[in-house]
Amino acid sequence: MPTSLYNHLLLADDDPRSAEIARMLLHSFGMAVDVVTNGADAIERLRHRTYDLVLMNIEMPVMDGLEATRRIREAQAAGDIAEVPVIGMSAHTLLGDREKGFAAGMDDYIPKPFTGDTLRRLLTAHLGEI
Structure with a gap:
């Protein structure tokens, strides 16, 4: 039985169009999705x-995805937030962006725009068969 029927994801993305596309793809995989528009709101939701997983845009207002991920990892170490994979997303695929995400504590990285197949493979790698 696919696990996606039980997966609840947090999507942090300030671009309404990008967030809606990602939300629709995730819903098509049978996942429940909550959407926030910045890293500070993502941290608050996680508290x-x-x-089961966070898709975190790298560049957002208020608090970007890198800083949010660092703070999530600190809160996890303190026992204030449950362990969760954080997947970075960015439309900018400059050399070093992926590495910056990993250095901040992200578990993986997906460049935008992404296809449904690419997103499915990434989710399967972190959540099991969907």
Whole structure:
């Protein structure tokens, strides 16, 4: 039985069009999705709810995805937030962006725009068969 029926993801993306495309793809995989528009809101959500995975845009207002991920990892170390994979997303695929995400504590990275197949493979790698 696919595990996706039970997966609840947090999507942090300030671009409404990009967030809607990602949300629709995730829904098509049978996943529940909550959407926030910045890293600070993502941290707040994680303090009050457990998610199976976070898709975190790198560049956002208020708090970017790199800083948010660093703070999530600090809160996890303190026991304030449950362990969760954080996947970085960015439309900018400059040399070193992926490495910056890993250095901040991200578990993986996906360049935008991405296809449904690419997203499915990434999710399967972190959540199991979907």
